[in-house]
Amino acid sequence: MVVEVTIMQKQVTIIGSGIVGAVTAYYLSADPTLSVTLYDEGIGQATKNAAGIIFPWLSKRRNKRWYQLAKAGAALYPEIVADTQMGYSVYQQAGTVVTRENPDDLQALYDLALERRKTAPQMGNVEKLSAAEVQDKIPLLTAPQPGVFVSGGARVDGDKFAHNLLKYAEKRNLVRHKGKVRLGDQGQLLTVNGQQAYDTLILAVGAWLKPLLLPMKIVADVRPQKGQLIEMQLPETWGxxxxxxxxxxxxxxIPFTRNKLVVGATHENDQGYDLQASDLVENDLFASGYKLDSRLRKDQITQVKVGTRAYTRDFAPFFGPLPDNPHILVASGLGSSGLTTGPMIGKLLADYVRTGKHDWDNYQLPVENYLTPAD
Structure with a gap:
């Protein structure tokens, strides 16, 4: 006699398809004991509109927790890219050059890079370059400065990266839905198709976490910051x-593969959730690129991309379960380094869902620091 045993799957629902939501879904979709659903509004997403620089090691931030998180996130990219077989159009570890005109400043930057490499071998080779050597590495430049080259630096197309991860997860155990969602006062998940049940709910909505949590009388320490960049298609190609x-x-x-150049992005603190492209900002971004390559022309701009980042008062990200509701997890405050810190946050959240355990005190302050009861 054969007895069939039905295993009840735990329902995990993710709100948000940016870097955190996509990475979390990628890891969770590998677990056959879970049923994973993701809802996506796709409005103003920072991931889709980011410059895509993965280079945390020379940051002057004093927040040691942030640095550990960013360093771990940067190290995670090659692993995910290899496992999912993403191509060069998505992620390229071609190195990063940081320039300084003053020789003393350049030497200080070089010394810092050598010191940081001791605990971050993924930085790869570190070289101090003359202006001519910088131009050899980046032929587009007509006004190069001396700089420091770090071979482990990378660029990523955040939109393609998240999209590919979600497609990969859909082949395993992920169901996706488009459309607006909201929460009830007890954390009910309310969609256009009515209330949806869940065992665990993950809110990876970036700058939209604050309005999403307000019905639960929770105020998230999150403010929106507008970011704009320009994409250009140039007549010449490069390797x-x-x-x-x-x-x-x-x-x-940021020269992407072949002939796409990105210049940006801005950090605008007084624009709220505005997603309108600004002609003034477009001109400013072009002028900045023109100072580096005087052959650029305005008609080479193919689009202005606009996104909304989430910042906290101490510029640090936070993530984890709500203090009074362990079935709801949040992640926000990633700021302009979201594509760097996001992968590790997604992995940590997925690990917590699977095991019920966490060890992330080295990466952030307690989540309670960023969530307060509404008056």
């Missing part, structure tokens, strides 16, 4: 080994 440039005093200059 896969052209590094990212983080120039002194100008916007970041």
């Amino acid at each position: 896969d080994d052209v590094p990212v440039l983080m120039p002194e005093g100008e916007r970041d200059f």
Whole structure:
């Protein structure tokens, strides 16, 4: 006699398809004991509109927890990319150049890179370059400065990365839905198709966490920051080994594979959730790129991308279960380093869902620091 045993799957629901939601879904979809559902509004997402620089090691931030989180996130990319067989159009570890005009500042930056490499071998090779050597690595430049090159630096197309992860997860154990969702006062998940049940709910909605939690009388310490960048298609092409440039005093200059150039992004604190592209900002971004490559033309701009980042008062991300509701997990406050810290946050959340255990005190302050009861 054969007895069939039915295993009840735990229902995990994710709200948000940005970097945190996508990575969390990727890891959770590998677990056959889980039924994973993801809801996506896709509005103003920071992941889709980010410059895509993966380079945390020379940051001057004093927040040691943030640095450990960012360092771990950067180290996770090659593993995920290899496992999912993503191509160069998504992720390229071509290195990063950071420039400094003053020789003393350049030497200090070089010394910092050597020191940080002792605990971050994924940085790879570190070289101090003359202006001419910088131009050899980045032929687009017409006004190069001396700099420090770190071979482990990378660029990622956040939109393609998240999209590919979700497609990969759908082949395993993920169901996706489009449309607006909201929460009831007791954490009920309310969709266009009515209330949906869940065992665990993960809110990975970035800057939209604050309005989403308000019905539960919880105020999240999150403020929106507008970010804009320009994409350009240039007539010349280049190889896969052209590094990212983080120039002194100008916007970041990111040559993607073949002939796509990205310049940006801005950090605008007074625009709220506005997603309108600004002609003034577009001109500013172009002017910054033009200072680096005087051959650029305005008609080479193919689009202005606009997204909304989430920031906290101490500029640190937070993630984990709500203090009074362990079945609801949140993640927000990633700021402009979201594509760097996001993968590790997603992995940590997935590990917590699967095991019920966590060890993330080295990465953040308690989540309670960022959530307070509403008046």
